[in-house]
Amino acid sequence: MSATLRSLRFYLAIGLAQGLLLMWTVLYSDLSGVAMAALAAALLAGGGLLQLLAEQRRQPRIWIAMLLVALGAAGLVWVCRGLPFTLGVGLGAMAGLLLMTLLSATLLRGRADLWRRLLGNGAWVLLALPMPWLVQWLFKLWIQHRHLDPFKSGLLSLAFFATPTLAFSGAMFLGNLWCARRRAQVA
Known part of the structure; x- marks a missing residue:
């Protein structure tokens, strides 16, 4: 298998794992709303870090950093739980999670x-961020057109939660x- 296909498989595995865990968190766990938000932030920030450092994924320090960023993301959401949920607080928390990652x-x-690397990473993340929302919007349009309930079918539920994370991946x-x-052309 070529290196490109192995890399694609890695990204898709991360996206699918995030989608599965988000589906479990929302549909099947008995967690409170704040705990669900903290776990979702940990999943997305940790997975995002792992995707940004995909070429170094075999190094143990990357996995340790991923766990620390995930804990930091969960901690940030947990700290924000006492604040009123306004647009400013939500955007501030999202900006903090992105900046931390x-x-x-x-x-x-x-x-x-x-x-230069910080701006490059930020540019790619900002270009990738609209993809989950676009895919989720298209999925919702398709479901409404077909008059389906995504939470009555396991496969549709998985698609509801995993398509945005797979799109980002x-x-x-x-x-x-x-x-x-680009690096190969420069070298």
């Missing part, structure tokens, strides 16, 4: 060209592939 991914690659894969080709 981006800084961690950038620092784990070393200090050389820190700002696919966009991150394409970004990583583009960056790898």
Whole structure:
């Protein structure tokens, strides 16, 4: 199997695992709303860090960093639980989660060209972020057109939760592939 297909398989496995765990969290767990939000933030931030550092995924320090970022994301959501849920608080928490993930991914690659890599990582994440919402919107349109309830079927429930995470993973894969080709052309 080529390196590109192995890389794609890794990204899709992360996206599918995130979707499965989000589905379990929302549909089958008895967690409170704050605990669900903290677990979802941990899943998404940790998985995002792992996708940003996919080429270094065999290093144990990357997995330790992923767990620390996931715990930090859950902690940030837990700390915000006492604040009123307004647009400003929600956007601030999302910005904090993104910044934590981006800084961690950038620092784990070393200090050389820190700002350039931070801006590069940020650009790819910002380009990938609309994909889950777009895919979720299209999925909802399809469900409404077919008059289906995604929560009455296990496969539709999985699609409801996994298609956004898979879309983000696919966009991150394409970004990583583009960056790898650019590095190969420069070298």
